[in-house]
Amino acid sequence: MIHLAFECNQCGDCCSHLGLVHRIIKDLGDHRYVVRNEYTGERTTVTVAPGMLPLFNDHRTFADRPEACPFFRFDGEEGKGYCSVHATRPEICRDYGCWRILILDRDGRRVGRIMASRHLASEDPDLLRLFREEMAQHAELSDPAWERVVLRMLHTAGYRVYR
Structure with missing residues (x-):
């Protein structure tokens, strides 16, 4: 058995259904949003990273992943998923480990x-x-x-x- 620290391979599995959990309840402008966790009621203010704006503004991710987190984007060219608000992401996302x-x-x-x-x-x-x-x-x-x-x-x- 090999013990590994969790390392994200950016497959997007974790975020592909988080649109059922995270809902944008307020647009604060300047790519800042208030997000509500639909299960806990927790509210978090998140900011789209400036370098992620072109990807964030591309909504093609939702054609294949309609339940994805509103801040998740899949880059088809790279084959990787990205969190556009990673630095300010909600607590549930910070605590996530992909698998046991x-x-x-x-x-x-x-x-x-x-x-x-x-x-x-x-x-x-x-x-x-x-x-x-x-x-x-x-x-x-x-x-x-x-x-x-x-x-x-x-x-x-x-x-x-x-x-």
Whole structure:
């Protein structure tokens, strides 16, 4: 097992649905906005970084990602996602870590992520079935014990994991 510090690869997965969480409630001018977290009610004033203005003004991101954060932009040329308000982003964004356990198949392709809430994010039917069948009986375990069971199960099934 390899231990890695969280490093963003700018895939945009985290921000692609945050439009359901962050809502602009006031335009203060000069590319400053008040954003409301729809779940907590928290309000944050954010500012679009000057260097991000051309990308921020391009709304093509929402054609493919209609639920994206209003400040997220995907640069198709670079294939990377950007937060246009990164320096002033809301607290929830500052606290975010993309995954708790990253799961790769035998060929090294990412096939799933286990999030902090013990949720498996994957589209791989075999991994989803394995996780559902094996882990249902371990819901009562403490986090460290649950994680040991998950890691053992994934290794036994031939997956590589990073955490």
